[in-house]
Amino acid sequence: MRDDSLRFQDIQSAIENIEKYSKCTRQEFMQNELLQVWVVHHLQMIGKAARGISSESRERLSSIPWPKIIGLRNILVHHYFSIDPEEIWRVLEMDIPKLKADLEKITASTNGKDK
Numbered sequence: 001m002r003d004d005s006l007r008f009q010d011i012q013s014a015i016e017n018i019e020k021y022s023k024c025t026r027q028e029f030m031q032n033e034l035l036q037v038w039v040v041h042h043l044q045m046i047g048k049a050a051r052g053i054s055s056e057s058r059e060r061l062s063s064i065p066w067p068k069i070i071g072l073r074n075i076l077v078h079h080y081f082s083i084d085p086e087e088i089w090r091v092l093e094m095d096i097p098k099l100k101a102d103l104e105k106i107t108a109s110t111n112g113k114d115k
Helices: 004-021 026-031 033-052 055-060 066-078 085-114
Strands: none
Touching: 004 033, 004 085, 026 033, 026 085, 033 066, 033 085
């Protein structure tokens, strides 16, 4: 079974993959269906990893909106044909940078404990 540290790494990896190709304008994103699918896929991976994080870690790291992350994954998987690219763009601009920064803090504090 994967532990929380591996799931945090999974989330960070998915964010890196999103960032790899999503440095574009809103208009470019809206016109690029392959990019939209790429981003949605990795957002699903983030939600799947978040769902597997222990309740203890989620409570300890309550500044991260775990229910929203998991809820977005459920929408992306189960309501695929009603996905709004505008909402995905908003997630890219607003939520992913904050999640990335929060995870970097978690990783830094965890690495500090290992020393």
